[in-house]
Amino acid sequence: MHDFLEQNAMYLVLIIALVIWAGLFGYIFKIDRNLKKLEREEQ
Amino acid sequence: MNNIYKIIVFVSISLVLVGTFVMPIPVIPGLYDKARIIYLHVPMSWIAVLSFLMSMINSVQYLRKRDVVYDLKAYSTAEVGFIFTILATVTGSLWAKFNWGSFWNWDPRETSIFILLLIYGAYFSLRSAIENPEQKAKLASVYSIIAFVTVPFFMFIMPRIVESLHPADTIVNSQGKITMNPLMLSIFLFSLLSFTLLFLWIVNVKIRSEKLKLARLIKINNNK
Numbered sequence: 001m002h003d004f005l006e007q008n009a010m011y012l013v014l015i016i017a018l019v020i021w022a023g024l025f026g027y028i029f030k031i032d033r034n035l036k037k038l039e040r041e042e043q
Numbered sequence: 044m045n046n047i048y049k050i051i052v053f054v055s056i057s058l059v060l061v062g063t064f065v066m067p068i069p070v071i072p073g074l075y076d077k078a079r080i081i082y083l084h085v086p087m088s089w090i091a092v093l094s095f096l097m098s099m100i101n102s103v104q105y106l107r108k109r110d111v112v113y114d115l116k117a118y119s120t121a122e123v124g125f126i127f128t129i130l131a132t133v134t135g136s137l138w139a140k141f142n143w144g145s146f147w148n149w150d151p152r153e154t155s156i157f158i159l160l161l162i163y164g165a166y167f168s169l170r171s172a173i174e175n176p177e178q179k180a181k182l183a184s185v186y187s188i189i190a191f192v193t194v195p196f197f198m199f200i201m202p203r204i205v206e207s208l209h210p211a212d213t214i215v216n217s218q219g220k221i222t223m224n225p226l227m228l229s230i231f232l233f234s235l236l237s238f239t240l241l242f243l244w245i246v247n248v249k250i251r252s253e254k255l256k257l258a259r260l261i262k263i264n265n266n267k
Contacts, residue, residue, distance in 0.1 A: 014064040018057060025053050028248060032049070035251050042258055 044247055052244055055237035059083075062230040069224045073142075074210065080138045081213060082230055086238035087131035088156075092198055094124025094242065095163070099191035102184035114180035115257065117187055118170065119249040123242065125163050132156050143208060151205040155197040162190050 005012060063082040071078045101117035104110075135153070136146045147153060169186055173179040202209060214231070216222045223231065 010064050014060060017060045017064065021056055021060060022053075025049075025056075028245065029049060031252075032044075032244075032248050035248060035255065038255055039251065042255065 044244055048240070049244065052237070052240050055233070056241060059230070059234045059237050062233070066226070066230060068227065071213075077138060077142055078210075078213070078227075080134060081227075082234045084131060084134040084138065085214075085231070086234045087127050087134060088198065089235055090238055090242045091124050091128040091131055091159075092194060093239070094120045094127065094246070095191050095194050097246075098124060098187050102187040105180060105184045106188075111176070111180060111257065112254070114184065115253040116250055117184060119253055120246055121163060121166055121187060123246050123249060125160070125167070127242070128156065128160055128163065132160065148208070150209055151207040152202045152209040155201045159194065159197045162193060166190055 059082060063079050068076060068079060098117045098121040101113045101120065105113035105117060132153075135156070139148060139150075139153070140146045143150075166183065166186055170179055170183050173182060203211070214221065214223050214228075221228065
């Protein structure tokens, strides 16, 4: 396992960065969707 | 903004991350793999400058037309810009730890971005200190215009006139010739474009939420 992590460290970092980005994207997406709902209610 | 735009943002930022971490990079003496930070750090600084510029333009528009929507836009863009300035500072600081040995060295670049953070931090303090909405918008607009005057100086001029350890000539040299490797340059330009698209989406969400907040406030006041 240690050897695997040592040889593929960049890929591991990439996967972590992609997971964080997917989380952030999902968060902004959800805010956007909720805003749309509120805007419709306001009209 | 439609869902296709959001999917484009998601895919392009994901591709930027793939380009940052796994695409081959030419040997740059003294930097090596640490040069990969350029794909994230520089676009964040670019977004900071762009958002402060947008804030200044909206402030000018507010002073000309006295329409509160321009003030909301100026505030929203400044806030997003402030977050991106913090991100640029954090990414730069992480890079400094591995290249210079410590997170903070008071290098001219670090000092200038710190002063910029203080200047825009004061913008938000000023806004929260004034209760009268009209007076707040007026004073904040004037402050935003004055604050932007310092941005080109702190971002582009000061780090170049004072001796700095910060890598220079990495993209374009002093003669205006592109020095970056073509593959690196294409990833870098793609990253600039992707972060700009992300920025526009975040600003759009922020402005809409501020407009909604204002509409609710007006409704509550009318019902009183």
